[in-house]
Every structure is written in structure tokens, then in C-alpha cells.
Amino acid sequence: SAPTATPLLATPIAAMRAPVSTGLTRSLAWRLEQLDRLEGLLRDQEAAVLEALAADLGKPPLEATFELIAVRQELTLTRRQLKRWMAPRPIGLDLALRPGQAWVQTEPLGCVLIIGPWNYPFHLCLHPLVSALAAGNTAVLKPSEHAPHISALLARCLPLAFPAEVVQVVTGDGAVAAELLEQQFDHIFFTGGGRVGRLVMAAAARHLTPVTLELGGKSPAIVLADADIATSAKRLAWGKGLNAGQTCIAPDHLLVQPAVREALVAAIAAEWQRFYGSDPLASEDMGCIVNEVQFQRLEALLAGARSRGQVLAGGRSDPSRRRIEPTLVAIESGDDPLMQEELFGPILPVLAVANLEAALAEVRARPKPLALYLFSHDRAAQQRTLDTTSSGGVCFNDVVMQAGAAALPLGGVGESGMGSYHGEAGFLTFSHRRTVLRRPFWLDLPFRYPPYAGKLALVKRLLG
Secondary structure, X not given: OOOOOOOOXXXXXXXXXXXXXXXXXXXXXHHHHHHHHHHHHHHHHHHHHHHHHHHHHOOOHHHHHHHHHHHHXXXXXXXXXXXXXXXXXXEOOOHHHOOOEEEEEEEEOOEEEEEOOOOOOOHHHHHHHHHHHHOOOEEEEEOOOOOHHHHHHHHHHHHHHOOOOOEEEOOOOHHHHHHHHOOOOOEEEEEOOHHHHHHHHHHHHOOOOOEEEEOOOOXXXXXXXXXXXXXXXXXXXXXXXXXXXXXXXXXXEEEEOHHHHHHHHHHHHHHHXXXXXXXXXXXXXXXXXXXXXXXXXXXXXXXXXXXXXXXXXXXXXXXXXXXXXXXXXXXXXXXXXXXXXXXXXXXXXXXXXXXXXXXXXXXHOOOOOOEEEEEOOOHHHHHHHHHHOOOOEEEEOOOOHHHHOOOOOEEOOHHHEEOEEOHXXXXXXXXXXXXXXXXXXXXXXXXXXXXXXXXXXXXXXXXX
């Protein structure tokens, strides 16, 4: 007879949902225990995580450590605030509903699916897992196959920390992810690109499963003439060089006033040389592009810019190690090939804009980005940016650092995603807010019951 196919989930979703539906996961003690298990995993596997991130993305130890720190910060905040987040929230009642009590209580959703990306493959799998467990759920993790060393590490170490009915890891390619999406989860949390995000949402719709989509987009950085150019350049150079530009909230392109364009370009180029030396391709502090497909995509864009004479600084690459040095490229309009998709690499187009209003018009002409950056001392310019644009988040006079504020929600809008997490926002994402009304038997006013004759005037007077 033909061999029986191995099930995708060794422990079925029904068995993973059972601890939630029977109330086991409701207690504060159970949830704190799961967070302790995760903390132990971080402690025990730190060296292995750094090694795997170096193998997958060429991350230097300091950048790789950021992934561990982000999860630890989330654990610290969640442990400190979880009792308060879980507490029922009383709601005041209108006169017609008195006497009585009403409140909103947060409850776990059930078994959730977390699909992680390849650019921060450890952090962006475990960060949402903190929130899912804190909210009392069980979880299936699908790490990215494009970060195979981290994927294998998670598959090996999470079963050591958690029972299979609480956390399960499924590895594999897009076909495996598609098969997982055929299952009926209680929430799906996806981090990645818009194309796959649409597929996730379509699959979730078949089961009416709610989704959180953490996507990306072309996050612009506007630099006005009054900005501190030296500090702006240093921060922009760091944000674009971090993880070789493979960060969803990295500055994707610059919109710069002409008066400071030349000085800013020179200052960013100088900072890159200070960060990575005269040969960034050999630097120990520079990551690599994740795989050959992504490298060739970026190299093709770079080759086009080289052929058109647009490269202002950098521009070299090393195919053997999938490295691209941080590169500034001059562009004349939003129609440039570099402006057609999220770059997700260490290439930074520079477009001159006459003033703030021209920059804001350029931002509004594109899909809503995950992050929007403005460098300016002018508080009125900052307020104008807030009033006339929409983005997942805004950061003034810096880049990327908003994601490091553990209590600040992170999430997109429009094509940059839906829903948010980090801190209480993550706890609520993985919770159902259940409304409860409790009334006594001892007062039962007759006006609400038929027959209604003669009662209309009284109802209007009491209820408005």
C-alpha cells in the first residue's frame, strides 16, 4: 500500500486549541510561565543565534544582538504590564440599564499562526510570539526558508522550551506556507512583502480568520534646508547600512532641498567611509544580501544607474559574497526605475524637491509607507507633515529608532499593512475584547415589555 503522508502539524490545531478552550491559558501564572520559557531560550541559545544570523545574512555580532535585545525588551515590558493589561475594564452604564455592571475583558483567540520574514528572521518570529503567549494563545511558527540557519535553529530549540500543544514550528518553502494557510487558525500574523500578504489575506478570508499584515513600502526621508546636516547624514547612513538596507522601516529614498543636497550627499558618503572603511565590501561591519535572487535584483537596478551615470557614491558589488556597498544615486523624478518598488537594499536614491510642500506632494502620490522621516528643526514643518500625510509611523530627525520603543505600536496603513504590535498593541492584537453586562433580578421595569400601548411617551422621556 502507498505510504501515509506525514501530517504538516504533528500536533493538530484542535489539540493546540484545547488548552485555550478549557481555560488553562487564562491565568496570569500560565502566561508568565510561557514568557519565562522564552527568556530561557534566549539565554541558552544566544551564541547559536548570533552564529545563525551570520550564516544567513552576514550580520556582524552587534547587529545580530539587536534581534535578541528587541525580544528581551518586549519580554521585560510585557512581564511588567501583563497583569494590568489583563484586568477587566469597567464601563459606565446608562440610566436605563441600572442597576448593573458592565466591563470589557480580554480573552485569548485560540491557536494563532505567525509567519516570519527573512530579514530579521529570529526577532520577527519571536517578537509577535511574546504577544501571542502573553494574550493566552497557543501558536504555530513558520520561519522563512530564506534564512535556513535560523529556521533550523528555531525548529530545534523551541520544542525544547515548549510542549507541542503550546508552540509548534513548521519549516519549509512557500508551498508549505500555503498548505498551512488552508488550516483554520484563530489569527494569522504575517510579516513580509505585499505580494505574499495579499495571498495570506485571500487564504484567511476563506475561514474569516482575522489577519495582521506587517508589510513595508518605500519609506521616504525628507531633509529640509534647516536640518542639522552632519547629524542627519550620520543617522541616515546608519539606517541605510543597517542589515545591508534589508529593513522594512529603512529610509528607501531621500527628498532633499537643493540648498543642502550637495552637502548632505558628501556627508552621507563620508559617514559610510567612516563606518565601513575605504572598502566597504571587505568590512566586518557590513551584512550581505540574503540570497542570489535578491542580489541579482539589486545588481540589475544598480547596473542601470551606473549606465545612466547616476551613481554619486559607492556603486560597487561583490557577487561571490552577495555584497553591495552602500550607494547614493541621483534621480530626476519619481518615474526613475529605482522608484518603482521597495529597494530593500543599500541603495539610496536622492531626489531634489523645492520645498516641504513639494516633498509632501511626492509622499502623497505614492502608497502609504510604513515609516516617514522628516529632518528639520521647524515644529511647524513637523506638524504640517503630520497633518497632510498618512504612514504607519513618523519619526522626526532620526530613522529606524521608533521601532526600538517597546511600548510604541508598530504597524502599517494601506499597502504598508494592517494592525499593529509591540507592547500593549501586540497583546490586544492577539486578544478578543469581550463585552459583559451583568444585571440583578430584583428590578425589572415593565415599560420595555408588550403590550406597548401608552408607553411611548414614557420611553421617549426616559431614553431620549
